[in-house]
Amino acid sequence: MRTETFGGLILLAATAVALIWANSPVSGSYTALRDLHLGPESLHLSLSLEDWAKDGLLAIFFFVAGLELKRELVIGELNDFKAAILPVVAAVGGMVVPALIALGVGWGEPGIERAWAIPVATDIAFALGVLAITASGLPNSLRLFLLSLAVVDDLGAILLIAVLFTTSFNLLAAGAAVVLLALYAFLQHRRVTTPWLYVPIAVGTWAAVHAAGVHATIAGVALALLTRVHKDHYEHEAPALRLEHRLQPWSAAVAVPVFALFAAGVPVNGGALGALVTDRLALAVVLGLVVGKVVGIVGASALAVLLKAAVWPNGAGPRDIVAVAMLGGVGFTVSLLIADLALEGHAAEQAKTAVLVASLASSLLASVLLVRRSRAHRRADSDD
Template identity: 70%
Template sequence: MTKPKGIQEFARYLRTETTGGLILLAATAIALLWANSPAAGGYRALRDLTLGPHVLHLDLSVGDWAKDGLLALFFFVAGLELKRELVVGELSRFKQAVLPVVAALGGMIVPALLALTVAWGSPGIDRAWAIPVATDIAFALGVLALTGSNLPGSARIFLLSLAVVDDLGAIILIAVLFTASFNLVAAAVAVAALALYALLQHLRVRSAWLYVPLAVITWVAVHSAGVHATIAGVALGLLTRVRPDPDEEEAPAIRLEHRLQPWSAAVAVPLFALFAAGIELDAHSLAEVFTTAVPLAVVTGLVVGKAVGILGASALAVALRLGERPRGMGWRDLAALSLLGGVGFTVSLLIAELALPSGPSDRAKAAVLLASAIASLAAAVLLLRRNRVHGAAGGSGAA
């Protein structure tokens, strides 16, 4: 059944990066205002309200449902995007694929090393070093869409590919660092459910009545196994078919991405931000970001480490002829995008929650928000300059 035109247009509007970034920013602002208002008690009560059955450890707080449940949808869409790019997109060409992958690795390793250097020996840094490794897809692409409309399309593809690989790496870190206990039976159920999903994709089964319960079973099994439940979303996305059959207008991955991306952008990620970003901010807590080792390490890792790691790894890959610079882009364009990689936000907030207890976690979250603001503003200034150059040159202003 065809959706009404108004609903289709609204969904298309929600699929734009600008809209997703603005909704995410609005949710963050609401969280901060709410958590620092006279109604802060109501915010904390709602965030900590427990819902769900005790069986299979599903009696989670509202904040945990947002973190474990809604973000699984976000990572499912990210997995679909990564699979599409790897199989039929820009990353299907080896030399085009190498650069964002190497850049993502540089953008993970350098921030982690910087964070460890800045906060070496401080309590919590043994896990908090992972906080600045992630790049927020929605927010970073939103800033690019707002400030870099004249840049070549390869800029968006490079940033998207880098951010998706980056977040996949962050999810692997979450699985390794934050799996306290491991249930072999639940893990076996998860593997079996994923295998069945892959088989149904191979057999060209298209019924949502099979896939939706199977996705829920996979999520519950991964959660019960002790692994962070967002892993289920990435795994299901990577197993979804991206090449259409002759009788199909769109492949399942493309169809699902179009249907679910608006829900991810308008519901899943903003609700996570609403319950994750609600920290108490005052002059003292902001000062602690720059006077306490771990928050300072997070800021340094995101603002400095990301830019140096992404640009440095890209330059090394091109110099060694392992990868090619994106079409139509110069090193100044890549420098601006490298700064934009410092917008950690969603996944960095998630890792901060997982890595640290409540007090230090709030300071680390404040550091993530502050660093993301600094990185996005600095990148926006550079992107606006590059945007004018490309506009004046008719889109060929790479230099």
């Protein structure tokens, strides 16, 4: 369960189950289960199962991804500034260009003033799952490039949600989150290892971030970036590596598939699919994800390398970046969330269908390109 290929297969299986269930004669049972509320109302934590999966379980995935990102930034391949800056620049390009395309295509349509943000996000869980299944022959540096890009991308999307769609911000809860994060960092500095302190702090941080009105998965990233990655002489492994090893199976086999089960159940019908070519708002979302992401990521990366501000990932080149950039169009989770926040009624359902179609198209196109690039790298390795 620690292999990403296994996790990717479970993820795709859960997605297929969700789509079939949500479009079957018993779709009502899917909706009832997805909308079932659990949790204490007094603490404002009475959430639907979909929200618990999206905000709670996905925070575990973001924590594991953040641990790997921190490790690579400090002691890994991203330790070099020019290597680390490339995915950041690519993420910015992959947010700006889709937004501009969406605005251009949907200009004048009701709701576009908020819906332009829908194609900005990349779904890190789905993108890494597809990469794990289709790109076994590619250099690991490309996976790190996608991981870093997607984390920056998701943080940017979460920031957009906070700016555009947060109706209330709880300053007291935000302050509590900062205090708990500072306590976590202090305990890491003091080399405290007991989970009896860290688990309550992590849960409390998540609850405080959620109560503050910010997307709660950011708590996972923040905690991961504060985790120590250098091991002391008396330690077998550093805390970041130890936590990553222990939590990876739970992330791959439980957190991400359950999230996919509740997030992927989008009703799709022939009318909705046909409207994608006539509805300018839906078309804006599709083109923003499928075209805008590739153009933005590849264009920004090439410009950064051309200006000598960054370097291509180790062992990879522009063609590899194009293949990986195609995965940027897998918007899914955060894109669906933004569609819910930005639009209502039929427009929201149409935008969700557009996200689903664009994510599927990007996955298939990326898979073809990644398989071809994997074969090219294997041939090059065998020739050497």
